[in-house]
Amino acid sequence: MRKIIxxxxxxxxxxxxxxxxxxxxxxxxAVGGNPQSRGVICTCNYEARRFGVHSAMPSAQxxxxxxxxxxxxxxxxxxxxxSIKIREIFNQYTDRIEPLSLDEAYLDTTDSDQCQGSAxxxxxxxxxxxxxxxxxxxxxxxxxxxxLAKIASDWNKPAGLKVILPHEELSFIxxxxxxxxxxxxxxxxxxxxxxxxxxxxxxxxxxxxxLLKKFGKTGKYLFDLCRGIxxxxxxxxxxxxxxxxxxxxxxxxxxxxxxxxxxxQLISQLSRRLGDPQKLGHIRKVYxxxxxxxxxxxxxxxxxxxxxxxxxIALFKRLRKQYPSPIxxxxxxxxxxxNAGMVKHKQLDIPF
Numbered sequence: 001m002r003k004i005i006x007x008x009x010x011x012x013x014x015x016x017x018x019x020x021x022x023x024x025x026x027x028x029x030a031v032g033g034n035p036q037s038r039g040v041i042c043t044c045n046y047e048a049r050r051f052g053v054h055s056a057m058p059s060a061q062x063x064x065x066x067x068x069x070x071x072x073x074x075x076x077x078x079x080x081x082x083s084i085k086i087r088e089i090f091n092q093y094t095d096r097i098e099p100l101s102l103d104e105a106y107l108d109t110t111d112s113d114q115c116q117g118s119a120x121x122x123x124x125x126x127x128x129x130x131x132x133x134x135x136x137x138x139x140x141x142x143x144x145x146x147x148l149a150k151i152a153s154d155w156n157k158p159a160g161l162k163v164i165l166p167h168e169e170l171s172f173i174x175x176x177x178x179x180x181x182x183x184x185x186x187x188x189x190x191x192x193x194x195x196x197x198x199x200x201x202x203x204x205x206x207x208x209x210x211l212l213k214k215f216g217k218t219g220k221y222l223f224d225l226c227r228g229i230x231x232x233x234x235x236x237x238x239x240x241x242x243x244x245x246x247x248x249x250x251x252x253x254x255x256x257x258x259x260x261x262x263x264x265q266l267i268s269q270l271s272r273r274l275g276d277p278q279k280l281g282h283i284r285k286v287y288x289x290x291x292x293x294x295x296x297x298x299x300x301x302x303x304x305x306x307x308x309x310x311x312x313i314a315l316f317k318r319l320r321k322q323y324p325s326p327i328x329x330x331x332x333x334x335x336x337x338x339n340a341g342m343v344k345h346k347q348l349d350i351p352f
Contacts, residue, residue: 001166003119004234005107006141006149007126009086010158012103013079014045017072019135028053029070035059040265042074046158076271079103082134089129093122098234101273104153106146108234120163127161144169145230147182169228174201181225185248188218200226244287244333245269252293252326259330263288263316266332267309274307274334283307283334288315291329298323307334 009015013031018024028048033039039059051066063069083102090097093115096108107122115121123140130138137159141152148164155162164172177199179189195214197203203226211219224230245266253259286308287301300315312332 001110002144003109003112004143004146004149005109005119005123005126006146006153007086007090007105007107007123007130008139008141008150008153008157009103009130010137010139011043011045012082012136013043013074014048014072015136016079016082018045024070027070028066028068029072030059030062031072031074032062033059033073035063035071039071044069082136085134086130086138089126089133092129093126096234096236098236099273106149106234108236120161123161123163127159131159145228146232146234147225147230148172148228150182151176151180173226173228174199174204176200178203178226181222182230183221187248188215191215242333242335243270243273244289244331245273246289246329246331248291248329249327252328254326256320256324256327259327260313260316262330263313263332266330267307267312270332270334271307282337284337285335286312286315287333287335288312288319289329289331289333290319290323290327292323293326293328295328296323301335304334 014029017031018029026047028045028051030041030044030048030053032041032043037059041053041055041057041059041062043055044053044062048062048066048069051069053062053066053069059071063071079102087097087099087105090105090107094107094109094112096111098106100106107126109117109119109122112119112122115125119142123142127138127140130136139153139157139160141149141155141162141164143149143152143164144166148169152162152164178184178192178197179186181200184192191214192198192203195206197206203222206223208220208223211223213219215222247262247266283304283306285301286304287299289297289299291297298319300319302311302315304311
């Protein structure tokens with residue numbers, strides 16, 4: 001039985017800024033670009049969220065929603081230093097760690113003998129140590145799968161802990177809106193809702209053959225997920241082969257030049273997800289991919305040491321020259337040396 005923990009820092013960037021500047025206490029704070037330009041919100045604290053401000057929102061819109069919002073320019077170097085401290089805490093409990101960004105990670109504690117092997121107690125101890133050593137709070141979710149652990153970590157924010165025991169999985173999943181399923185975006189959610197499927201218990205009533213006919217291979221994925229079946233492994237830095245981010249445009253983009261600002265945002269997002277590249281292994285390649293209006297997919301990649309931004313932009317321009325048709329999706333990613341290791345799981349007669 002796998003024991004997966006998802007740890008998610010609470011308002012990470014904004015929390016660091018408030019910790020370092022006591023005058024910001026109880027004020028709505030957003031870390032992001034200038035509202036007078038085309039800035040975007042990276043993150044914001046809960047005081048700001050009460051006004052409807054959220055990450056990825058244009059800064060100008062955030063300023064209209066919350067006139068007293070305090071904007072702070074991102075300091076990634078400082079955030080990375082805090083992230084390193086947090087990763088060092090993770091390493092005290094397990095070496096099976098999959099960072100998703102500077103502020104969140106999956107941990108596989110199946111074989112950990114810390115806290116008598118209890119994933120619940122490990123999650124509690126991690127959050128306590130994070131607060132003790134950094135002054136920041138984290139929330140955690142504990143379950144048998146990555147899918148459920150990630151949802152659970154968001155359940156009792158901030159500074160919360162949610163444990164989904166094996167016998168509770170189906171009753172928990174049944175109450176979830178289908179849009180909470182991993183990989184179900186606005187388009188897929190709308191298709192499911194057009195079939196009168198709004199919650200997972202409704203999705204679980206649909207036969208597999210109907211889902212396959214409607215959604216192809218994705219139908220099997222939906223069939224499994226609403227039953228709590230998620231066999232994805234926690235990919236530690238020794239086994240991760242690639243990392244990428246992408247965006248699908250609401251409308252096809254005819255003028256590729258307008259995509260360049262989106263490309264820079266994707267590179268910034270990828271940099272945040274990488275965290276400390278040395279801890280993930282040396283980057284071997286960088287690549288850019290585009291999906292055109294006819295759904296054809298094209299990729300350009302090159303050998304690279306580190307996250308080479310000028311090289312990524314050059315790859316993007318190469319694709320633009322080769323395939324000038326309008327595009328619907330843009331993505332950027334990196335590849336690592338292949339070094340996948342086998343993980344042995346053992347049965348432990350201890351609390352979950």
